[in-house]
Amino acid sequence: MKVLVTGGAGFIGANLCRRLAGLAEVERITVLDDLSTGDARNLADLPVELAEGSILDSGLLARLVTGATTVIHLAARPSVPRSLADPLASHAVNATGTLHVLEACRATRPHVILASSSSVYGDSPAPYKHEDLPTRPLSPYGATKLATEAYALAYAASFALPVLPFRFFNVYGPLQPAGHAYAAVIPAFVSAALRGLPVPIHGDGAQARDFTYVGSVTEVLADAAVRRVTSGTPVNLAFGARISLLSLKDALAEVLGRPVEAEFLHARAGDIRESQASARLLLGLFPAVRPVPLADGLRATVEWFRRSAEPVGAGHRETVPPGRPVDSSQPCRSMSTGEVGD
Ligand code: NAD
Numbered sequence: 001m002k003v004l005v006t007g008g009a010g011f012i013g014a015n016l017c018r019r020l021a022g023l024a025e026v027e028r029i030t031v032l033d034d035l036s037t038g039d040a041r042n043l044a045d046l047p048v049e050l051a052e053g054s055i056l057d058s059g060l061l062a063r064l065v066t067g068a069t070t071v072i073h074l075a076a077r078p079s080v081p082r083s084l085a086d087p088l089a090s091h092a093v094n095a096t097g098t099l100h101v102l103e104a105c106r107a108t109r110p111h112v113i114l115a116s117s118s119s120v121y122g123d124s125p126a127p128y129k130h131e132d133l134p135t136r137p138l139s140p141y142g143a144t145k146l147a148t149e150a151y152a153l154a155y156a157a158s159f160a161l162p163v164l165p166f167r168f169f170n171v172y173g174p175l176q177p178a179g180h181a182y183a184a185v186i187p188a189f190v191s192a193a194l195r196g197l198p199v200p201i202h203g204d205g206a207q208a209r210d211f212t213y214v215g216s217v218t219e220v221l222a223d224a225a226v227r228r229v230t231s232g233t234p235v236n237l238a239f240g241a242r243i244s245l246l247s248l249k250d251a252l253a254e255v256l257g258r259p260v261e262a263e264f265l266h267a268r269a270g271d272i273r274e275s276q277a278s279a280r281l282l283l284g285l286f287p288a289v290r291p292v293p294l295a296d297g298l299r300a301t302v303e304w305f306r307r308s309a310e311p312v313g314a315g316h317r318e319t320v321p322p323g324r325p326v327d328s329s330q331p332c333r334s335m336s337t338g339e340v341g342d
Helices: 011-021 058-065 080-085 087-105 140-159 185-194 214-227 245-256 280-285 294-307
Strands: 002-006 028-033 049-052 070-073 111-117 163-168 170-172 199-202 211-213 235-237 262-265 274-277
Touching: 002 011, 011 028, 011 214, 028 058, 058 087, 070 087, 070 214, 080 087, 080 140, 087 111, 087 140, 111 140, 111 214, 140 163, 163 214, 170 185, 170 214, 185 199, 185 245, 185 294, 199 245, 211 214, 211 294, 214 235, 214 294, 235 280, 245 294
Parallel strands: 002 028, 002 070, 028 049, 070 111, 111 163, 163 235, 170 211, 199 262
Antiparallel strands: none
């Protein structure tokens, strides 16, 4: 297998490259990344060829797609608040960029796996989001992710492109940056707790998410690539865990072996109360996968934070230089409030 990973220098992408690098079936890994939120240092010790550039560069894409048997398209401008700040920029990368990737794949028809998001469900009241629910994105980001999966399925129907669009829920784990305005909730919690600060919670903390350890996500992605799994509908990539922010705080305290306080902040407009996946379709396609339990995933995340100082990644450059040990006595210079969207 010759795999092209777009967005491979990012959080999920670099974890995926590490897993792919350990597979006998994988002959070559190429990453296309513009390093806007990713970081080349995430790939430093991996046998990966990094092409620094944008998925909006169709010439570059065409060159990289030629010879790839598998394309795993993760490149995106992530985050709901980012898309609220600049919807056109999110559309350009996430929707138009995906179209560029698919168009580049039209001639040689590699297997294409893509990342959509639970944000396409919007505020659907169904306790478990199954793939047959109507989609109602509430943010420009969610709309761009709906476009991502819709274009993929349209290319499958129109041009016989073998595709597998996944809807990721709240993915967490090593390499996920904290310390910037758009940080996700788990790195924000871990970063605060390691500094002895209260974890920031918007609202009452009863809002629940289907937090999914990145190792479980990359296990499914790698297996999908090896077995060339395709689907005529998007597939949730989460396991139906219902974890409130308050119980997340308690689980983190358990892992750290000391109490963790919360700082309650104003509730955020548009913050969805419940976001749990139905995993029925996923487990039908990947019956052998077992999700990493929260406590184990949190332990690995905390260890990574401790080992690597502040995480590398664009969001960190202005805060703590990578490689510097975490000093829990130092206050965080750029405290994130923890995004729970996506
Ligand atoms: P990330 O920001 O760490 O990774 C995105 C990568 O894409 C970065 O390395 C970035 O530099 C790169 N990129 C951005 N614009 C690009 C462009 N124009 N050309 C080439 N590369 C570009 O985010 P992540 O959490 O690893 O997300 C990976 C994918 O998963 C994204 O598509 C995201 O929308 C999706 N997703 C993530 C989550 C989550 O919880 N992390 C949830 C739902 C969906």
